Amino acid sequence: MFSIDRLRALSTVATHGSIARAAETLHITPSGLSQKLAKLEREAGHRLLEPHGRSIRLTHAGRVLAGHAERLLSALTSAEADLADLHDEVLGPLRIGGVGSAVRTLLPRALDALAEEHPRLRPTVTDGEAVELMPFLLSGEIDLLLIESWANRPTFLPEGLTLRTLVSEDVCVALSARHPLSSRESLDLAELGDIPWASCPPGTEPYESLVQALRARGVEPEVRYTLTEHITQLSMVERNLAAALVPTMSRSPAPSGVRFARLRPGLRRDIQAAWLASTENPPVRACITAIEKAGPARPQYDG
Structure with a gap:
């Protein structure tokens, strides 16, 4: 044997x-x-x-x-x-990783609820892009990972993972209030061929999705500002230095000088929970349930 x-x-x-x-x-x-x-x-x-x-x-x-x-x-x-x-015991360590917007808008209320319901659970959180954190999930150093998948560039995932979609949301284009097209409710990316862009670093899902979305509309992107956080990207947008593609959850808090317009054709982003099927445990399931019950924090933003 x-x-x-x-x-x-x-x-x-x-x-x-x-x-x-x-x-x-x-x-x-x-x-x-x-x-x-x-x-x-x-x-x-x-x-x-x-x-x-x-x-x-x-x-x-x-x-x-x-x-x-x-x-x-x-x-x-x-x-x-x-x-x-x-035994219905949810206890011990729970190591969570995730993209910044998901960590900021989905986890705090969920972790608060978990602390009330399962006081012996010890969650830790690390933020970062999926491309950086996925190896830690596969090696067992992270138990649960919150990743993003953009509709025009679905995330490639290794075998052996279980996925649960937590949020599906629209992606808008962010422009400075000083930009000539900032008053428009919707825009085609082909209309923005002459403006630089701000995005996350190359290789990340937001960057590659931006590049593909622009090329699909006949625009060769000039990504001049590679910045991890959407809020930092929006600071460049406010000064009319760049445009940015921003999912709904990342629109808050937005600088007062930023305006958002819907995309034509539309673009969506999913936030998904990923974990190794072979290491699924009660803490992981409890955390996913708490996130689904809490839902995303309601964004506060200007038009």
């Missing part, structure tokens, strides 16, 4: 693609992990790993067994979660 511990070692190597990273994730030495894999090969009667350049890769037999291992570990995790639910 195969050892669960050794199957977990193989599954972790399959996920991370290297002995060193898998060992770090499992908090053991690379030599200790190699010994587990060698014993598993003897149990399986097949070679499970082979050299690949300076690294290793799974053989066909390794991939077959890793697939069974992943399903078995997922079933064991579900069993553990079900047993934990029998």
Whole structure:
């Protein structure tokens, strides 16, 4: 019979693609992990790993067994979660990561409710872009991640994640009140071909969505200001230095000299909760329920 511990070692190597990273994730030495894999090969009667350049890769037999291992570990995790639910105890650490606007508008009221209902829960929060935080979710260093997915550029997600859409919202274009088109209720991005843009850094969902949206309307974007926070982008917009694409949740607080217009054609952004299906637990489920009950904070902004 195969050892669960050794199957977990193989599954972790399959996920991370290297002995060193898998060992770090499992908090053991690379030599200790190699010994587990060698014993598993003897149990399986097949070679499970082979050299690949300076690294290793799974053989066909390794991939077959890793697939069974992943399903078995997922079933064991579900069993553990079900047993934990029998006691109805939501306690211990809950490590949350998320994009700034979601953290600011969705989490505070939800965490307040969780503190009332589950005082033994210990949540921690880290903000950042999904491209930065996703590796921490996949390695188990974050339990729950709030990500954004823009309609014209849906977020690519690795296998093994569970998703729940929490908010779906419109995206508007922000202009300075000094801009000639600022009084318009709606705008086509093709009308803004001569203005610089402010957005999040390259590689992030907002940046790539902006670039694709502009190119789809025949405009080659000039993203002059790469700023992580929407509120900082809006400070540039207010001075008529740039335009910006801003989702509803990020419109508050907006500087008084900023105006918003709907896009033609429209554009939407979803905020989604993502977590590893294999590590789902009562704290994660309790947090998602609290977010859904609380809903986003109501934005306060000018037209």
